[in-house]
Amino acid sequence: MSELNYHQEERARRVHEESIILLAHDHHAPTQDLEDLQQGKVTAKILMAFLDARAWSPDPDDYNRSTTEVYGWFSPALEMYRDIRSRIESTPELALIRNSGDVLEAKRQGKTGILLGAEGGKLVEDRIENLRVLYDVGLRHVLLTWAFNNLLSAGELDRGGRGLTEFGREVVAEMNRLGMIIDITHVSRPAMREILELSARPVLNSHTTLKSISNRLPALTDQEVRELANKGGVIALHFMTHMLTGRFTPQAEMEELLLQLDSIVKVGGIECVALGPDYFSNTEDFKRNTGQWDLTFPEGLETAAGMLNLTRGLVVHGYSDAAIKKILGGNLLRLFSETLN
Secondary structure (H helix, E strand, C coil): CCCCCHHHHHHHHHHHHHCCCEEEEECCCCCCCHHHHHHCCCCEEEEEEEECCCCCCCCHHHHHHHCCCCCCCHHHHHHHHHHHHHHHHCCCCEEECCCHHHHHHHHHHCCEEEEEEEECCHHHCCCHHHHHHHHHHCECEEECCCCCCCCCECECCCCCCCCECHHHHHHHHHHHHHCCEEECCCECHHHHHHHHHHCCCCCEEEEECEHHHHCCCCCECHHHHHHHHHCCCEEEECCCHHHHHCCCCCCCCHHHHHHHHHHHHHHHCHHHEEECCCECCCCHHHHHHHCCCCCCCCCCCCCHHHHHHHHHHHHHCCCCHHHHHHHHHHHHHHHHHHHCC
C-alpha cells in the first residue's frame, strides 16, 4: 500500500476516531485481547464463545468425536456464557451488547462492547426452550452450524444436498421472534437459500470472501453476495490469508485484503460490507486437530490493534468518509438495529 501524505493521514485518524468500529467474528474471550481492541479503537465485537466442536482439545480423538456429537452441549455452554457475562459485568472497560443502543452507549462511554455469539447451533440441542434460556443469559447471535451437520442444519461439508432440518426452520423463526442475529456462514448452500427465504429479518455472513478471487469453500459467489445484499444482509470480510488469496503462504498484504473488499462493494454495494477478522488463539492443539498449520492475517492486521491500518487503506483507495464509516461498523450497526430487539 502506498504511503499516505500528511492530509490523508490526518483524515484517516479523524475518521477512525469518529467511527463506530465493529468486528463481526472474533474468538478471544474477555479480557484476553482488551488491550488490542482498545488500541484499534474497536467499539464492539461479536464473540464466538462457543464452537460446534472441541477444536482446542489437547486430545485429537476428543476433537474428532466432538464433530459428530449432537447432545451434551447446552449445559456447559450455558455455564460458559454465564461466566463470560459475569466477567464482562465485572470489568469496567467492557460492556455487554444486547442491541444497537448498547453499541452507541459503549461508544459514548469509551468502553469495548461484547455481543455474545455462537459458532454453531449444537448448544440448542433439540429443544427450542434452550434457545430462550440462552437468550435470557445474553446470547444474541447463532451461526447455525460450524461446517458439520447438526440438529439444525447441514454444514458446508455436506454432500447430500441437505438444508435446514424441520427443527432448524423452527429455530430460524424463533430467532426472528426473539430478536437474534442469524449467521449463515458454514451452512450448506441449500440451507443458505432456505434461510434467506425464511428469515423475516436480514441475516449475517460473519466471515467470508469472494470465491472468484480465493476459491475457498466457505467463500461466496457473486450471485450469493447479490442475493444476501438484496435481502438487506451484511457480508463481513474474513481477514485470514487463505480466505483472501486462496494460498496459505506467504502472509497476505493489505492490498490483497483491499482487493477483496473493493470487489465485494462492486458486486453487492457499499451497504452490505463489514469486517469479520476471525481472530483466535492459534494453539498447537488447534493446528493439529484441524490440520491448519499456516493460518495468518495480513501485514498490519495481525491483531485488532492494527485497525487504523485498514482505515488508512480505505482512504488510499478513495472511499469517502461516509463509506469508510459504513465499512468499519455502520453497516453492521444497521443490521443490529434491524435484528436485535
